Amino acid sequence: MAIKFDPYAxxxxxxxATVDEIKQAYRRIARRLHPDVNPRYEGAKxxxxxxxxxxxxxxxxxxxxNYDQQAPNALKPDDYYFNLQxxxxxxxxxxxxxxxxxxxxxxxxxDPRAQENMSKRETRxxxxxxxDHSNSMKGVRMEKVKVAAHQIIDNLSSDDxxxxxxxxxxxxxxxxxxxxxxxxxxxxxxxxxAPSGGxxxxxxxxxxxxxxxxxxxxxxxxxxxxxxxxxxxxDQDNCLQLATxxxxxxxxxxxxxxxxxxxxxxxxxxxxxxxxxxxxIDSASAVVxxxxxxxxxxxxxxxxxxxxxxxxxxxxxxxxxxxLSPHPQPLDHTxxxxxxxxxxxxxxxxxLFQLQLPGEMKDGFRSVARIASSGDILENSKQFMQIVSxxxxxxxxxxxxxEPPPGILDALSKLTLYRLQxxxxxxxxxxxxxEATRRLENLATRLLERGEEALANQALLEARRVxxxxxxxxxxxxxxxxxxxxxxxxxxxxxxx
Amino acid sequence: MxxxxxxxxxxxxxxxxxxxxxxxxxxxxxxTTLPTRQLEQMPNELSARATWGTAxxxxxxxxxxxxRETDDPVTVQLKDxxxxxxxxxxxxxxxxxxxxxxxxLEKGVSRMHASIExxxxxxxxxxxxxxxxxxxxxxxxxxxxxxxxxxxxxxRFGKLVAHIYFK
Numbered sequence: 001m002a003i004k005f006d007p008y009a010x011x012x013x014x015x016x017a018t019v020d021e022i023k024q025a026y027r028r029i030a031r032r033l034h035p036d037v038n039p040r041y042e043g044a045k046x047x048x049x050x051x052x053x054x055x056x057x058x059x060x061x062x063x064x065x066n067y068d069q070q071a072p073n074a075l076k077p078d079d080y081y082f083n084l085q086x087x088x089x090x091x092x093x094x095x096x097x098x099x100x101x102x103x104x105x106x107x108x109x110x111d112p113r114a115q116e117n118m119s120k121r122e123t124r125x126x127x128x129x130x131x132d133h134s135n136s137m138k139g140v141r142m143e144k145v146k147v148a149a150h151q152i153i154d155n156l157s158s159d160d161x162x163x164x165x166x167x168x169x170x171x172x173x174x175x176x177x178x179x180x181x182x183x184x185x186x187x188x189x190x191x192x193x194a195p196s197g198g199x200x201x202x203x204x205x206x207x208x209x210x211x212x213x214x215x216x217x218x219x220x221x222x223x224x225x226x227x228x229x230x231x232x233x234x235d236q237d238n239c240l241q242l243a244t245x246x247x248x249x250x251x252x253x254x255x256x257x258x259x260x261x262x263x264x265x266x267x268x269x270x271x272x273x274x275x276x277x278x279x280x281i282d283s284a285s286a287v288v289x290x291x292x293x294x295x296x297x298x299x300x301x302x303x304x305x306x307x308x309x310x311x312x313x314x315x316x317x318x319x320x321x322x323x324l325s326p327h328p329q330p331l332d333h334t335x336x337x338x339x340x341x342x343x344x345x346x347x348x349x350x351x352l353f354q355l356q357l358p359g360e361m362k363d364g365f366r367s368v369a370r371i372a373s374s375g376d377i378l379e380n381s382k383q384f385m386q387i388v389s390x391x392x393x394x395x396x397x398x399x400x401x402x403e404p405p406p407g408i409l410d411a412l413s414k415l416t417l418y419r420l421q422x423x424x425x426x427x428x429x430x431x432x433x434x435e436a437t438r439r440l441e442n443l444a445t446r447l448l449e450r451g452e453e454a455l456a457n458q459a460l461l462e463a464r465r466v467x468x469x470x471x472x473x474x475x476x477x478x479x480x481x482x483x484x485x486x487x488x489x490x491x492x493x494x495x496x497x
Numbered sequence: 498m499x500x501x502x503x504x505x506x507x508x509x510x511x512x513x514x515x516x517x518x519x520x521x522x523x524x525x526x527x528x529t530t531l532p533t534r535q536l537e538q539m540p541n542e543l544s545a546r547a548t549w550g551t552a553x554x555x556x557x558x559x560x561x562x563x564x565r566e567t568d569d570p571v572t573v574q575l576k577d578x579x580x581x582x583x584x585x586x587x588x589x590x591x592x593x594x595x596x597x598x599x600x601x602l603e604k605g606v607s608r609m610h611a612s613i614e615x616x617x618x619x620x621x622x623x624x625x626x627x628x629x630x631x632x633x634x635x636x637x638x639x640x641x642x643x644x645x646x647x648x649x650x651x652x653r654f655g656k657l658v659a660h661i662y663f664k
Contacts, residue, residue: 101509446518
């Protein structure tokens with residue numbers, strides 16, 4: 001297997017390390033990541049492959065010498081970089097009989113130089129719009145979507161690539177992937193879209209991904225935006241597979257749900273396969289600004305195909321992964337491989353993990369997890385970059401009074417609200433009305449404490465509705481979910497103390 | 498195990514917000530509590546003088562605490578374990594001896610700073626893992642290690658200096 005990045009960095013050793021030191025470093029990592037001892041997480045497997053490749057390269061004197069002379073993967077001084085910083089909720093833990101919980105905040109910071117130079121350059125977009133034109137889009141929704149698409153066309157330049165696909169039960173290629181030269185003609189084509197039929201997302205999405213793939217390039221921001229207002233039936237699994245493949249190809253998918261009648265959980269799952277984001281747009285008139293803002297944020301991209309892989313130690317369990325910034329988004333925590341999509345030059349990407357440590361830990365320093373972050377920096381000639389962080393803690397009886405870092409506390413205080421509504425919905429799905437009601441009431445209490453009066457009232461209203469009708473209103477459900485998620489957005493980047 | 502003060506749910510150690518109801522479980526997360534101030538430097542002029550009073554308290558049931566910078570001494574009725582610290586509007590546990598009126602916050606006294614424990618006929622002073630430490634006659638105590646108290650001893654809670662006298 002070819003080695004994609006600096007083998008010394010991957011093994012965590014100095015370039016002048018002796019053969020013994022290389023072997024030691026390898027064994028130390030293998031004890032934690034080898035599939036025989038750590039079979040649960042894909043992240044461990046992937047990291048172990050990298051480590052093994054690095055080890056094999058460095059152990060072969062000829063290959064090592066070749067590498068040292070050329071250092072093809074090493075970062076040059078002028079290259080941009082990004083940084084990975086992992087903060088645990090505690091640095092020392094008390095040994096206990098029972099399992100305990102620790103949080104890790106992983107933050108990826110873009111090169112500060114990139115932010116300064118950002119205004120000078122324009123990232124080239126390879127953008128695909130996949131637009132729902134089913135019957136339910138009729139009227140103001142369809143019109144606003146067209147207005148938004150027209151504005152996007154106006155704001156693109158001839159260096160950018162655009163394709164537009166519309167779909168109902170079938171997909172229509174409105175604009176095949178092309179550079180944005182003849183804007184009036186492109187806009188005219190968008191104007192022709194007319195609402196009819198049902199909603200089958202897979203049809204539109206697969207055509208959209210196909211169009212986007214035509215101009216797929218490492219120097220481009222390859223992005224598909226799906227806009228829908230309805231449920232899709234029976235083709236969810238196909239969509240998820242498509243998204244997984246698109247991610248491997250370097251295509252990012254974001255989703256926008258319009259109105260209250262679309263499958264939020266499905267769209268969350270879909271976008272998390274590529275590290276994209278999903279938003280809830282409650283009124284048609286908001287479509288224009290949402291779409292435009294989203295496209296604008298894409299032109300700020302500093303790195304693409306950003307990935308985080310986390311390999312908890314064999315006795316450590318991952319319980320939660322949540323992206324806090326730039327777009328709050330629940331993540332799949334079962335594999336340890338987390339696509340994060342694109343990183344903007346002015347905003348760090350941060351992910352919060354909840355891990356369970358085992359009971360009966362011995363005193364002394366111990367490792368908890370190994371986190372690797374990789375991505376393609378658009379401006380660099382050798383784009384791929386990877387950075388690894390190993391997290392260790394001290395287990396000691398000695399009592400310490402350290403408070404958890406404010407960044408973690410702040411994020412968790414808001415994430416707790418999102419999880420309360422999440423659990424209320426889970427309880428409802430199980431048919432446990434009493435628990436759902438209780439969770440919603442607790443949510444209302446916590447929201448009031450934070451001064452979120454309107455949202456607290458909404459939660460109370462829904463709690464009462466659940467008690468009477470055994471269900472939430474669609475609008476209430478969407479509002480609680482996306483508004484509590486939105487709370488995470490505020491000030492989340494301002495807490496750097 | 499952390500028991501939620503709001504709903505009584507049993508949370509695993511390390512959980513910062515109650516799994517059941519979302520209540521903050523640490524001092525910092527539960528809102529308005531003022532954290533103990535970390536003092537940057539222990540000033541030298543606070544160094545102590547050693548005194549050699551009696552260690553035996555006998556059958557007496559109270560001690561008197563004199564604070565260096567305030568006039569009025571405080572008489573303390575001893576319990577088996579008397580906790581000294583700083584009360585806080587949101588703390589669940591209150592100390593038996595509250596040093597707030599003696600400038601505890603500015604002087605870096607922890608909420609549960611130290612305790613005086615009654616043994617057969619002696620008293621011992623125990624630091625409860627305070628942020629800025631407890632000094633007995635100028636010597637810093639290791640947390641949770643009891644030391645015998647003598648009549649006239651100087652105790653320093655953070656930067657707050659006091660003398661105790663057996664009554």
